[in-house]
Amino acid sequence: MKAELVETGVLVIGGGAAAVRAALSAGESGADVVILSSGHAGASGSSFVNINGGWGMQALVGDERTEDNLERFFIDIADAGLGMADEKLVRILVEESGEAFEELVKYGMRFRKDEAGNYLREKGCFSHEKRAFISFSRQNIRDTFATMLHASGASVIEGTALRLMVYEGKCYGCLALNKAGDPVLIKSRATVLATGGGAGLFRDNIVSDGLYGEGYALAREAGAELVNMEFIQFMLGWRENGKIGFIYLDELEKERAFIGVEDEDVLEEIFPCPEEKIDAVRKRLSHYPFSCRDLSCLIDREIAVRRGIKNVRRPEAEVFHLAHAFNGGVRIDEHGESTLSGLFAAGEVAGGMHGADRIGGAMITATQVFGKRAGRSAGKRAVNKGEEALPDLKTPLYKTSSFEHEITMKIADLLSKHVGIVRREEGLRLCLDELNSMDCESFSRASLRITAAKMICRAAFKRRESRGSHFREDFPETDDKYAKPFILRKNG
Ligand SMILES: Cc1cc2nc3c(=O)[nH]c(=O)nc-3n(C[C@H](O)[C@H](O)[C@H](O)COP(=O)(O)OP(=O)(O)OC[C@H]3O[C@@H](n4cnc5c(N)ncnc54)[C@H](O)[C@@H]3O)c2cc1C
The missing domain is CATH 3.50.50.60 (FAD/NAD(P)-binding domain)
Structure with missing residues (x-):
């Protein structure tokens, strides 16, 4: 056309x-x-x-x-x-x-x-x-x-x-x-x-529709460099009957703030020592987005790994992490x-x-x-450059992918499972393999989303340490070897 x-x-x-x-x-x-x-x-x-x-x-x-x-x-x-x-x-x-x-x-x-x-x-x-x-x-x-x-x-x-x-x-x-x-x-x-x-690339997110990281992919496919793609903010949230919302952090100070599937007090299980619990909660109160920078990391990690945890204020709602913004x-x-x-x-x-x-x-x-x-x-x-003629550009090939919704859902599942706050090498490898095998028409919105997801996953894979907005189960410490930002270079 x-x-x-x-x-x-x-x-x-x-x-x-x-x-x-x-x-x-x-x-x-x-x-x-x-x-x-x-x-x-x-x-x-x-x-x-x-x-x-x-x-x-x-x-x-x-x-x-x-x-x-x-x-x-x-x-x-x-x-x-x-x-x-x-x-x-x-x-x-x-x-x-x-x-x-x-x-x-x-x-x-x-x-x-x-x-x-x-x-x-x-x-x-x-x-x-x-x-x-x-x-x-x-x-x-x-x-x-x-x-x-x-x-x-x-x-x-x-x-x-x-x-x-x-x-x-x-x-x-x-x-x-x-x-x-x-x-x-x-x-x-x-x-x-x-x-x-x-953030819309993740199944659980708190952004409006349409934010699927397509700009990252447009830039990448055109040959521009990207940086820090593995650092994504996740917030504590709740989900009930299709509705979602933030968990206000002062709720963590309440008795039995998080309740496990067997009615156990999750925070008390993580921190049997009361002083440690108070310290972790105090630290968590200073940042809505998750960070592995302090002891409060253990709270979010438990919620991400254990699943099915409820919140004291909404006993029917499940607690989980919401993708919020990219750094x-x-x-x-x-x-x-x-x-x-x-x-x-x-x-x-x-x-x-x-x-x-x-x-x-x-x-x-x-x-x-x-x-x-x-x-x-x-x-x-x-x-x-106003006087210079613009180059004679030909309309490139493009597609409107008939599988856009399915592909977006699949990416959302993969990223939520493997590239959330808790990451592991094997999960990231599996996620990359799946993304690489996803077939779709080039130059469609779906293909842009796949490209964006791959970049995030590749950057997360390379970062074999825990730093800031993500925790690596297999590399729990922050490592000086990775003290520089990762730059995704052209064709890199
Ligand atoms: C709930 C919430 C609360 C927040 N609170 C704060 C806060 O208090 N302080 C703070 O500093 N930050 C906050 N943030 C983060 C901050 O709001 C956003 O990072 C910031 O507003 C992003 O602005 P932007 O203009 O870059 O992008 P956006 O405002 O997200 O706009 C992106 C635009 O690009 C369009 N678009 C996307 N893809 C395409 C495409 N392929 N082609 C054409 N158009 C496209 C979209 O339709 C949209 O119009 C919050 C974020 C959320 C979700």
Whole structure:
């Protein structure tokens, strides 16, 4: 089928907070901007469907921006990252967090205040200081981003990117399927990937539909490098009659917080010594996402391995782990550009500014700081190259896989079983073998999901140690041999 042809200066793929921020900066740079998003632009993705009703956003503003405070913010992120975060990107995140906050306020974003009119500040998971601002309401977030989207002047196409277009080593847009399922070839001078994360690849997840890590696969298949793909956040949750939710951590302090299938008190079984139990629970209270960094690791491990554990507050509900957000992604430089020229990335699809664990509230900051940088660099690139003709690209082969749902379900089962918080070499090998044997049409959404799942699994397989967001049963210790981030290189 002949594809409809669209030409633009900057193509932004995605419709979440990072995409809107990137489109705004690209527009401010003087470029024509097209947003391609599978969900509603400015109202889809993790950015706008937080079941917690709002955002925590890490930032230092005004007088708080002393050298000392900035350094402590940097150390907070680096400590959480356990050696896996890129120092240069973390410094940018810290330095530009205040500006990102102020710009959101300028567009109408409100954050909660106390009775005296001072902003409320929270610590955020893994963090040591009360630095995170708390958004006022989900509706206000949506209204703010609608204003930003309007200000960007971007045209919006509802559709799904299937394949990035690469010509002579540079990215020139993508092939997409529009809402009606028809092909659209979007040629651009610069492309910003802002497709969010891949928690939807797991059976048990807490993200909206459509977040299957396709952006990771688009970048990988086009030849860009990715980093830290094995670090995924999982939260404690409950499931009852098809409904799911977070477990509020203060529930752990209650008597018989977790009950086993034989009515046993699970925490007491793990920690026969009461002081140890108190210590483990206290540590668990400081981070919603699982981490093997402290004694509380034993609580989550038991829940993941034992199965069938119930929670005191909802005795009928089963306790389990929910995939929540990715800490790794497309490797970018300080301009937000990937290792593939002309391809930029921002938000959860980008990696490097977070490590093995991530402080709560730093992802929203990253969507704004790196969304702005990526959009601005892409916009400038498009304007500078405005006179050059775009290459004559042919519509590549693509398929709409008839087995998309089945394949996605199979991946979800495999990843949930083998690539959750507790991992083992044999399980990861089995998972990789199964993924490698999965047959599906190339250049379909299903094939992108398989590629994304393989990357996660391969990175998890290579990391023969326990670090941050995952625990290796067969390598329970953190090992200095693995003190560097894994980079998935082209064809690697
Ligand atoms: C419940 C919950 C609470 C959270 N709370 C916080 C918090 O308080 N603080 C914090 O810092 N972080 C938080 N996070 C994480 C944070 O919200 C997300 O990481 C962040 O919003 C991601 O923004 P994004 O713009 O990168 O992607 P998203 O907002 O996820 O948007 C991705 C967009 O890409 C589109 N897309 C996907 N694939 C394609 C494709 N192939 N083609 C075209 N479009 C595509 C989607 O439709 C969507 O519009 C939370 C996450 C969840 C799930």
